Structures are given as C-alpha cells and as structure tokens.
Amino acid sequence: MSEIERSSFDDENSITSYRTSILQMGFPSEEDEETIREMIHKERQHSPKDDYLERLRSGDLDLNVRNQALDWIRKACEGLQIGPVCICLAVNYLDRFLSVHDLPSGKAWAVQLLAVSCLSLAVKIEDIKVPELIIHLQVGGDPWFVFEAKYVQRMELLVLNVLKWRLRAVTPCSYIRYFLSKIYGDDQEPSSRVISRSLQVIASTTKGIDFLEFRASEIGESEEDW
Template structure:
C-alpha cells in the first residue's frame, strides 16, 4: 500500500479551520475531471450492447474486473472509526442534496478502493474528511443530473479550499486509474426479486433491500464483497429475516442461476443484515475518532438502526 504522503504533499490538501471556503473561478482541473468522467460513463455504459449475454452476466463480468485489483483495508481502529464517521457524513450530505442511493454507495466504494492503495497518517485524520468530500463529489458527477459545486459541500468543522478539493479529486482519479463506473448492488435488486417469484412484492422487496444494504455498510469493506453478493443478501433479508440454513441455501440456488454468486459471502452478509435489524436501539452517539472505541461502537449501532428505517 502506498503512503499518501509519498506521492502528494498534504500541505497542498491543507485543512484550514475557521476560514471561509474559496469560491473563486473554477480551475481548468474541473474541466479535465468532468470531461474524463463523461468518457468513463460513455465507455462503461453499454450494458445492453451484447445481446448474447444476459443482463446479470454482464454485470457480474464487469464487477469481477475490480475484484483482483485491490487488497483489504488496514485494520487500524482509528481508521475504522474515521471511515464510519465519513460514511455518516456522506449519508447526511446525500439527504441534504437529495442524491440517489447509488451516488452514496458509489462514493463509499471510491473511498474503500482508494484506502486499499494509499495510507493516511493518524496525525492527519482531517485528510479522511477531505477524501470523503472528493469521493462524494466524483460520485455525484457520475450519477446525478446536476452535481453541486465543491464550495457547496458542508465539511462541518473543517474548511477546505476549492483547489485542495480539486487536487484530492484528481488524486483519487489517478489512484483508481480513472475506473469510476462501478457496478452497485442496486443494479441487481429487481432481477433478484423477480427470480424469487414474488411478482406482486418486487417493489416492496427492492425498497426494503436498500435499508439492509446500508445497514451493514460500515461493517464491511466494499472492495471485499462484490455488489452481486451484497444485493443477494439484501434481497434474502428483505424477503425473510429468519431463514433457516436450508431455506437460505435453497433460495441462493435460485439466485445463483442468475450469475456467479458467492454463497458463503452472501450468507455472511445476510447474517450481518438480520442481526442489525433485530438489534435493540441505543442512544444516539456520534463516532468521533478521538473518543473511546466504546463510544465509536455505540454510535455505529445507532446509525445502523436509523439506516434500517430508510
């Protein structure tokens, strides 16, 4: 894993507290980012161009191209807590701007892929917030009809110059090799729901599945679990959160006919989802990296409970 400081000076990404965000003229970097992201959307948007392959087969094939490129995230406790805090910020900002669930999920995917390739010093934890802003901004440019300008993002206690945010966007793009059009679980949900032969319940299942997906998003590294795996687990949890192992494997066999589904990983995600859905509520508590790990865990459980109510 490459250290963030080895290839870019964090001085250029400096977090300026108590200073206003620079909302001056947009630099040429924005035009470069927008034009190349547009090419990424066009080059990866031809799902229906190969009629001999099924829709699911093409999605599975596309997501498999990302499976071998990354390694697992660092297990540092502070980074896990910082990641949870970043995800909560992303979800709040998604609601503020009215972004889609796909945008939020895609931004967290960028976040995880980036951290499998670069490390961040604990002493520079503010870089995590800058990273989350840039990831969400890039995801919005990929998914939303109108993406907010960088100064419009509320970064809470941090204030970043627009130029610093653009530099982070470019660093993310170069780190991920400009491969930004990732498959998300939402692309599978309708097909999986239909495969379970509940024609009158498809919309309801899909809606419930979204909550289950975001219920475990803080617990798993999205690099380690393909979108098809998470989608299958969410559909099964939405259809019945108390399936026996035999029934679960039987339903998995049905979904496996749609494409290559990793059964053991699906069962693990299903267990996580159903455990969170039955968890007792706990008092709200924010996940602040400087606080104890006990407070961090309590905040995570509370936010998961809220996400299940989506």
C-alpha cells in the first residue's frame, strides 16, 4: 500500500471510528452548548484519581508498567488498523484502572493481560470490526504472551468492576466536532483529513503522562491549535 493510499485509509478509518463513537456513546452528531456542559460535568467520572500523575512522577507507581501496556496497545492498533479514537478510549481505561488498582509486582504477563483487556473493551464499545477471536486481537500487538479467551474475559470483568462499568467515557476525542465547528463555523463541515489529523494529534499526547494534568475538554480544545 502506498503512502497516499495508507493516508487515505487512515483518514477514512479514523472518521468511521469517530462517527461510530458518537453514536455508541450517546453523543449527538452536532453538540450544542448544553450537551458540552453535560460532557464536561461527566469528565471527572471518567478520569484517573487526582493523585495518579503525581504518583507516576514520584515513582510511587511504576511508570514502566504504563509504558509497557501502552506500547502493546499502540502496536496492536497499528497492526489491526484501529484508529486513534479507540486508542484514546483504551488508554482512558488503562489509566483509570492503574490509578486505583495494583498489578502483581514484576509480572510482565499481568501488564500485557491488562493491555489486551483494555483494548478489547474499547473495541467492543467502539463497535470496531476486528477478528472475533481474542487471539487475533493479541497477535496484532506482537505479544510476549498469548492468553486464552477465558483469562482475557476474567481480566475484562475485573476492569469493568474497577471502573464501575463506566465505559462510555468522555475523552478529548469527544470534543473534536464541537471545537472544529467553532473554527470553521457551524455551516461548514470540516474535511475528513482535518478531523483525522486532529484525532491523531490527540492520540499522540497519550504517549507521555503530561496530558494527565489537563481535563479532556482542555486537551480537545488545545489540540485544535496544532
């Protein structure tokens, strides 16, 4: 596949994922001010604990655990051509989980199992069409371990319980259409390339931890200045 063809595919994949996200999460396609206020109000329910970033920076929480899990999620999404909306959602689950629940110390398999489960749940919420077998989802991330479906399902249930089943999370991607409408005007639809680029920029911020200082709406707004 040429670079032009790949770029076109990525744009289309990102937009399809984004539009699916809006429908799946109950967000209207055209957000009004009241809807945005409701989303901002819900942000804290969909955020890690307030001391999470400080604990990562101080070493109280092992940053390598997050980095390893995130690296696997990104490799899997790249291998399966899963877009940035799903990456942001999986990372949201990962950070919220790690902020309140400890993994077994020094267990690389537990880190990967958590990453697999977070991505699997995000894929289900986003209704992304990927191979149904859990093993296919895992192979996309160049895994060190491959888990049977029953173990992934058990970890998914743990993640669900820890997150209190709040999976329809408000992420920075949720605000893209609203902030772009402020730039382009409500009567002009932003191009697929602009939306795709905005989503990719937002997803790229999750590679580090500095973005955790900001609320989802603040990140969504600031990324429109790229």
